[in-house]
Amino acid sequence: MYFAALLARTEDGWEASDTELDDVEALSDLTDLARDASVDEDTVLVYIEQEDAWFGVVRVDGEEDPRIYVSDAAAAARSSYGEILLTDELLGREPGAEDEIAALEELVGLEDDEADDPEFGHGDDGATARRAVEADDDPDAVPAGPIGDASILADLGLSEQALLTLRTDALAEIADALGADEVLESVR
Template sequence: MPSRSNLFSAAFAKSGSGWTGAEVELGEAEIADDLGDAVQEALGLNGDELALLCVEVEDEWFAVIRYEGELDPRVFISDAHAVQNDTLGEIFADLAGAAVVVEKDAPDLGIRPVGDLELLADFGLSAEELLELSMEEGVLPADILSIIAERLGFADELDRVR
């Protein structure tokens, strides 16, 4: 299991004046609700705002969770294989509806993105582009999150909290 020192997580809320970001502490997260609570606390939200939780674990994987009012969270994980044996990753996989199955003899099929590929489409980042970014060889999760932040307009906030 990756140590939490290799984890970066930040949340970003969209308002009329742009994006606001804050680093989010996920070290104590045990269930999916803990993630949403941490986002609300870090950003001081009342629950109606649009917020994105961006997480990267070392050079292994990244995830984006979209919170919007009372709607169920929408989740994208860059690699379902990489979240195996990671308690935080298993919470994300559960939210994404992706079973994390550890098979010792299973072939490594490479990167396997899972979850809601359309969660950023209304911001101009299509499912195809999100898949393409996730599967590009040699590009680190941190770099992909930076590209996503640039496309959505919160790159300055990401840089500030990083």
């Protein structure tokens, strides 16, 4: 079970709203959702959690690139919403690496007669491509534990150290540090 909320900073404090992520397929969709909730291009936080397994915070300040923090990247990688937050940049991967992996996986599925063709695998029945896919398909490719900008909320009252120690009920702790606990309760 997921819970997602938007916290938008206004002149008068924070406004909170729960949000549906059904139409969100990429980080750009999530960023657009946050910008739509923004008042005068002020800070908007998108909070996503999955039943105490992991949580993520995306911070959008006006037209700046979003800043992201995920409490447990390995747990988030097993989640469709977590995958949205785990961008190539955040994971330190080359953009498009997934496309290369898909191309290698396609080579692994070649018919034997195609694999003998020099154009398709140099006669090794796709073994080289298979080894490359297996090497890139390493479960350690997504680190366990926190990833991203741990100082994402530091200027708003939650230090990097405090954020790194949050595990369960993180949203309540974050809202308390921001002074937004009452508005958050209205949407929870």
